[in-house]
Amino acid sequence: MTTPDVSVIRVRGASKQFRIRKDKSLKDRVVGIMREKRTSEEFWALRDIDLDIEAGTTVGLVGHNGSGKSTLLKLIGGILQPTTGIVQHRGRIAALLELGAGFHPDLTGRENVYLNASILGLSKQQTDSYFDAIVDFSGIERFIDAQVKFYSSGMYVRLAFAVAVHVDPEILLVDEVLAVGDEPFQRKCMDRIHQFQAEGRTIVLVSHSAEQVGELCHRAVVLDGGRIVFDGAAERGIQVLREGYETARVLAEAAAANASAAIARPADHATVDRVEVLDGAGAPVDSVASGDPLEVVITYRSSAPLTAWRGAMTIDTPLAQVVYGTNTELSGVEVPTLHGECQLRLRFPRVDLMSGTYHVTAALQALDGTSIDWKGQAASFTVTSPTTGVGIADLRPSIEAVPATSSHL
Numbered sequence: 001m002t003t004p005d006v007s008v009i010r011v012r013g014a015s016k017q018f019r020i021r022k023d024k025s026l027k028d029r030v031v032g033i034m035r036e037k038r039t040s041e042e043f044w045a046l047r048d049i050d051l052d053i054e055a056g057t058t059v060g061l062v063g064h065n066g067s068g069k070s071t072l073l074k075l076i077g078g079i080l081q082p083t084t085g086i087v088q089h090r091g092r093i094a095a096l097l098e099l100g101a102g103f104h105p106d107l108t109g110r111e112n113v114y115l116n117a118s119i120l121g122l123s124k125q126q127t128d129s130y131f132d133a134i135v136d137f138s139g140i141e142r143f144i145d146a147q148v149k150f151y152s153s154g155m156y157v158r159l160a161f162a163v164a165v166h167v168d169p170e171i172l173l174v175d176e177v178l179a180v181g182d183e184p185f186q187r188k189c190m191d192r193i194h195q196f197q198a199e200g201r202t203i204v205l206v207s208h209s210a211e212q213v214g215e216l217c218h219r220a221v222v223l224d225g226g227r228i229v230f231d232g233a234a235e236r237g238i239q240v241l242r243e244g245y246e247t248a249r250v251l252a253e254a255a256a257a258n259a260s261a262a263i264a265r266p267a268d269h270a271t272v273d274r275v276e277v278l279d280g281a282g283a284p285v286d287s288v289a290s291g292d293p294l295e296v297v298i299t300y301r302s303s304a305p306l307t308a309w310r311g312a313m314t315i316d317t318p319l320a321q322v323v324y325g326t327n328t329e330l331s332g333v334e335v336p337t338l339h340g341e342c343q344l345r346l347r348f349p350r351v352d353l354m355s356g357t358y359h360v361t362a363a364l365q366a367l368d369g370t371s372i373d374w375k376g377q378a379a380s381f382t383v384t385s386p387t388t389g390v391g392i393a394d395l396r397p398s399i400e401a402v403p404a405t406s407s408h409l
């Protein structure tokens with residue numbers, strides 16, 4: 001996918017080891033004086049990372065909590081040094097990392113702007129010329145001469161982002177911090193990030209939002225346990241991540257259920273057996289025209305009688321956005337005892353969707369929502385629509401452009 005010649009970020013065999021101190025108790029501390037070497041444990045937060053990031057691309061680093069995303073971003077930004085391996089970059093980097101990084105709490109917002117800009121290589125004159133635009137973008141003019149230790153986290157991020165985007169970086173690194181800002185500010189940041197993309201700058205961002213990664217990133221790098229487990233199209237990366245989350249959730253639920261001996265488990269042999277997509281005449285289809293009818297048939301199976309259960313389903317875009325979802329409880333549908341097979345038939349009179357691929361996910365749940373079985377993307381279908389536009393819903397407006405009459409002026 002990438003060639004080293006056009007890479008602005010190049011990571012080769014990079015690993016990062018942290019030392020975790022273990023002497024917590026007073027006794028350990030006293031004894032620890034005598035046995036200093038035994039009070040810490042080595043821990044690899046990243047292992048053998050190879051990564052090339054091409055100029056002008058936007059790459060999302062995604063993964064579970066603790067998978068190593070922020071550590072990798074810090075290695076790229078030069079805030080941390082790899083224990084082994086090489087991390088190189090070309091061009092000025094502006095980094096928006098976790099709250100608290102970059103700003104000095106005892107300095108005012110104004111002083112921090114100058115300090116930050118000078119760290120990023122700007123002269124005082126250059127910072128003078130950007131200063132008003134930075135403060136204006138941040139929207140915290142009233143507080144610019146207050147010490148930043150009195151800032152709310154939202155105010156802090158506003159100022160940090162404003163500095164980062166005004167220092168003319170070739171590479172912008174953004175950690176999850178943007179989620180702290182309020183909705184209008186997040187939108188403003190997104191607009192600025194889109195502008196950066198249009199200007200051909202390189203962006204690496206850590207995000208937990210599938211929607212954000214889908215909207216912004218050309219490529220997703222999925223980390224798990226400090227290793228890269230997927231590197232490719234953002235759409236597929238999100239799928240990999242979702243499948244991982246679902247597996248983790250199901251495992252956690254199973255562990256919780258096992259931990260409680262009191263929980264009766266009549267559902268051990270109950271499953272989502274299959275999911276089919278049919279056209280209006282009941283024939284299996286993998287493609288429909290927008291506006292046509294569609295039927296989704298979910299077959300559940302249980303070898304022992306299961307009385308308290310519900311069926312659930314969603315239709316999702318490849319970027320994990322739910323187009324429609326329901327369950328039998330929400331829909332007020334009474335389900336029979338599940339023994340042998342039972343089918344849930346959902347008839348959609350019109351599929352008014354835009355062209356694209358859609359996935360059906362089906363679940364079998366206990367009445368408290370606990371998952372008994374789950375099949376992610378168990379069936380897929382494509383929709384073809386004559387409408388040219390963007391989005392999910394094919395709303396098909398009639399559009400006309402007419403001269404404004406005087407009454408509208």
Ligand SMILES: Nc1ncnc2c1ncn2[C@@H]1O[C@H](COP(=O)(O)OP(=O)(O)OP(=O)(O)O)[C@@H](O)[C@H]1O
Pocket residue numbers: 018019020045063064065066067068069070071072
């Ligand atoms: N300075 C440090 N000292 C010791 N361990 C650390 C340090 N920084 C990170 N770690 C550990 O390294 C692992 C990876 O952390 P990192 O912050 O990179 O994960 P992450 O994927 O960004 O997680 P999250 O989604 O929760 O932000 C974690 O287990 C974390 O506890």
